[in-house]
Amino acid sequence: MNERVKYTLNEDDIPYTWLNIAADFGEPAPILDPATGAPITRAELCRTIAEPLVDQELSTEPEFEIPGPVRDIYRQWRPTPLYRARRLEIALDTPARIYYKYEGVSPVGSLKPNSAVPQAYYNKQIGKTGLVTETGAGQWGSSIASAAAMFGLTAQVFMVGVSYRQKPYRRALMEAYGAVCNSSPSPLTAAGRAVLAEDPDHPGSLGIAKSEALEVAYANPDLGYTRGSSLNHVCAHQTVIGQEAMLQMELAEDYPDIVVGPCGGGSTLAGMCFPFLRDKLRRGRDIRLIAAEPVACPTLTRGRIAYDHSDAARLTPLSRMHTLGHKFVPPPVHAGGLRAHDISPLISRAVENGLMEAVAVRQHACFEAGVLFAREEGIVPAPESAHAVRAAIDEALRCREQGQSKAILIALSGHGHFDLAAYEKFQAGLLPDDEPSDEDLELGLSSIPDLARA
Amino acid sequence: MNERVKYTLNEDDIPYTWLNIAADFGEPAPILDPATGAPITRAELCRTIAEPLVDQELSTEPEFEIPGPVRDIYRQWRPTPLYRARRLEIALDTPARIYYKYEGVSPVGSLKPNSAVPQAYYNKQIGKTGLVTETGAGQWGSSIASAAAMFGLTAQVFMVGVSYRQKPYRRALMEAYGAVCNSSPSPLTAAGRAVLAEDPDHPGSLGIAKSEALEVAYANPDLGYTRGSSLNHVCAHQTVIGQEAMLQMELAEDYPDIVVGPCGGGSTLAGMCFPFLRDKLRRGRDIRLIAAEPVACPTLTRGRIAYDHSDAARLTPLSRMHTLGHKFVPPPVHAGGLRAHDISPLISRAVENGLMEAVAVRQHACFEAGVLFAREEGIVPAPESAHAVRAAIDEALRCREQGQSKAILIALSGHGHFDLAAYEKFQAGLLPDDEPSDEDLELGLSSIPDLARA
Known part of the structure; x- marks a missing residue:
């Protein structure tokens, strides 16, 4: 020993750049607009996600400088x-x-702040006043809550209902950082209400929580939508x-x-x-x-x-x-x-x-x-x-x-x-x-x- | 920023020695035997605490080498x-x-492993097969549980009853490390039974948990008693x-x-x-x-x-x-x-x-x-x-x-x-x-x- x-x-x-493996993969498959099925425009993505993050999302540059x-x-x-x-x-x-x-x-x-911090930074930089996101077990949600607090942004988190109930301490952590944490499906969005109408006791899923967070982002241009993975x-x-x-x-x-x-x-x-x-x-x-x-x-x-x-x-x-x-x-x-x-x-x-x-x-x-x-x-x-x-x-x-x-x-x-x-x-x-x-x-x-x- | x-x-x-401030304080006040009121013997302390730790306890040397x-x-x-x-x-x-x-x-x-690790080490060194201790909120208990696992020792922890019930995850942490965690007061010791006889719902206290752990140590010379503070x-x-x-x-x-x-x-x-x-x-x-x-x-x-x-x-x-x-x-x-x-x-x-x-x-x-x-x-x-x-x-x-x-x-x-x-x-x-x-x-x-x- x-x-x-x-x-x-x-x-x-500590690295000075993030590595973008998309540069090594050749032409990426296009992302398609859910409404039209045609390749999505940059402007459409920018409706919910901060522009500098959309730039990174679509980039085939080999690396990005870390601010x-x-x-x-x-x-x-x-x-x-x-x-x-x-x-x-x-x-x-x-x-x-x-x-x-x-x-x-x-x-x-956990590792989640590695991305929560830059996402909060870029949203602050372009003038957003707050962040909205979804979280499963709560690791991402608490990281966004903390990063938002550091940059003086509000944070609203839709947490998968079953985790919201099973893991009250993750929720308490988000709240300690000053975030608002909602159980999903929630009555706050059309997506949530539609699910609750079919099943008032629905346990929720990450897919539903994403729909709720995105809906809030579309309705509030001051808020930036953030994603914890993928x-x-x-x-x-x-x-x-x-x-x-x-x-x-x-x-x-x-x-x-x-x-x-x-x-x-x-x-x-x-x-x-x-x-x-x-x-x-x-x-x-x-x-x-x-x-x-x-x-x-x-x-x-x-x-x-x-x-x-x-x-x-x-x-x-x-x-x-x-x-x-x-x-x-x-x-x-x-x-x-x-x-x-x-x-x-x-x-x-x-x-x-x-x-x-x-x-x-x-x-x-x-x-x-x-x-x-x-x-x-x-x-x-x-x-x-x-x-x-x-x-x-x-x-x-x-x-x-x-x-x-x-x-x-x-x-x-x-x-x-x-x-x-x-x-x-x-x-x-x-x-x-x-x-x-x-x-x-x-x-x-x-x-x-x-x-x-x- | x-x-x-x-x-x-x-x-x-990382320091190579622990600092013993007792060396700077002049003659220490003696520790008294609870039975006689006279200064306690080294042998009496060694009945429950590992000898190298008793040596440190009574020492006025300015520092101890870290093994x-x-x-x-x-x-x-x-x-x-x-x-x-x-x-x-x-x-x-x-x-x-x-x-x-x-x-x-x-x-x-938390800081507790700084002492849990050496206490487990010295107990292992003198041939003890396990550790017994008390814990309040569970920080010390989980540190002893982890240190015991590293040195192949058993660990038995008496946890203050109210915390045992309020903080089941600390207990789960001790158990993940392989320790046995008992709610105190417990029916396992005379000290615990005496308290339970007066009040079966007694919430426990650190003082009672200490009594229980010490009693187990006195009864089992193969076990070393360890303390998390003081x-x-x-x-x-x-x-x-x-x-x-x-x-x-x-x-x-x-x-x-x-x-x-x-x-x-x-x-x-x-x-x-x-x-x-x-x-x-x-x-x-x-x-x-x-x-x-x-x-x-x-x-x-x-x-x-x-x-x-x-x-x-x-x-x-x-x-x-x-x-x-x-x-x-x-x-x-x-x-x-x-x-x-x-x-x-x-x-x-x-x-x-x-x-x-x-x-x-x-x-x-x-x-x-x-x-x-x-x-x-x-x-x-x-x-x-x-x-x-x-x-x-x-x-x-x-x-x-x-x-x-x-x-x-x-x-x-x-x-x-x-x-x-x-x-x-x-x-x-x-x-x-x-x-x-x-x-x-x-x-x-x-x-x-x-x-x-x-």
Whole structure:
């Protein structure tokens, strides 16, 4: 245990640019207007999203400069540490070298501020007075609440109803930062009212919450709509993670054979993997990039590549990506951040082109991995992060079987201090381990719009 | 905002020794045996506490070497960051320079592992197979649970009943680490059974939980009893905080005029202040050291200096210190870590000798400060830490009134992610702001043993 376990960078090593992997992918598939089916105009996107963010969304420039005031705020918790998981390696009796990059040291305990801070900054810059967004388990919502407070903006968050009720402390965190948090579906929007009319006890979904937030943004030009994952600019903001990790692996005099991240909307995975993917594309590095998604919401492993909406009320533009259909409702697994029917089009394209792999892991297996990780490394992973831990442990056990010493790098997206009810249920044997039925999947897939070009 | 806000150290800057302020205080008052009233023997202390820790407890050496394996584990989260609170300064419109040292980046989110790790290490070293301890709000219990797991020890935690029920997630955290957590008073001990016989619904107290843990330790020589605050060795372990902070203030080319810490048992305060206190004593530095305690539990501001027990069942030795009496029961404020009737004898002595000051702050004022701090600095402070934030803000406002630019350093002991129910109540106007009645105080003070030597 006397060997080095932590690789620390200086403030000067915080990246000065975000990496835009769209530059490496050739001509992107156009985004389609939900009303016309034709490619969407820049002006239409700017109706809800701040113009500098739309510019990034549509850009194929290789990188974007990080504004000074954003980088100044990053300095509060960045660079984040990268660790060698020596005790976990010993517990697994594996010859693998396991590393993890830990984003739980941010003030809200997850990677989300990496994108919330610049989104608040750009909205402030163009004169918006507030932000509106949706959140599932609340990691994104609390990050937007905090970033809005820093820039003197209001924040309104539509939180998936079932999480709103199950996780009152996430809501309390948003409120401590001064945000208004509404349970979705809410009576505040036409989209919410339509759902409530059919089912007053509807548990909500991320798709419905997106529809509500977008509706508010369309109705209030002073408010900027923000998104916590999936979109190209969000993936770009998160690449500070992978860029730092590359420097830290150099300090460790090592290079990952395998990089694994949890995959819901895809921004954690993109943030960690895209810098390595560029290395792979430009320098021919031999590296496996693995998306760990829940069996309960198997977007990459059982979805289709097609044009689809990101929201239930079909207000969002149509993007070409892996999708389970915008009407797909996954079983209520506790990794709320991974319960998305759709995924980042950039991740989707990387998988389609054979540049990334995907594995689906079960909820029980993830919590089992989370408990082992907590006991050996001291950090209780968020359920989302536990998906990556599980996939990494499986690779490490394969190394043991095959007598190979590979370097495995985990994107540990956050701590699980808000998710202990789920750990408690798991340890008490009360956590379900559901997967969607063939009927549920078929119902979801049948909601994918029928477009010739998809 | 382009000025530096974070002062980062390297791993080499993690201290190699713990500082023992007892060396600077001259002959210590003896600890008395609860059975005989005579000075306690080393052998008696060793019946429950690991011998190397007893050696530290009784030592007047100026420092103790930090064992290599302990320092290796410290490296996971140490050195912790020290920040300049620029946004808070601007919000307060104060000429004061406010700094905070943030211990919330540890895996459990507080400073407690600084002592839990060495206590687990020494117990393992002398052949104990497990640890037993008490915990109030659960910060110490979860730190012991994690440290025990790292060293392959069992952990049994007696958690104050009211917190056990109010904070199920702290308990779930301990269980995730593999510890057994019992609600106190419990039917597992004579001390617990005696309390339950009088009142089956007794909410418990830290004093009762201590009695239960000690009883288990006396009955099981294989188990080591550990304490999360107050004792000299615990204060020493926490001095890694102040030692690092001194280096970081040098990086900031500044030196604090005022250092403020929350004060319950006293280990946060001691950990931050004792290195500065030594500087004050040995180099004549002009510095004010302030203990911020709750009005609800005013040990330093309204207690007496006397010999008293630390526990309700009077199993602990008698120490000379400020005390409200071992039968004092404070109102149920949410800073569970500050609800101790007694205090570190070393802190007590520093206050008695005029080397430290104490202020008592109200619960509402603390949460108000916590909310302001969260919005400006992004970090939601634990309620304990919010006491120090409150006292620091009051000093900063005084600087504004007086047109003075003082440097104020806050010991921010942990994040409030487990305490959001309290923030929620505060924001909803439902948090009480109780102080003890004169009768409650008199009842407590009258339980102080009548010893001629006190």
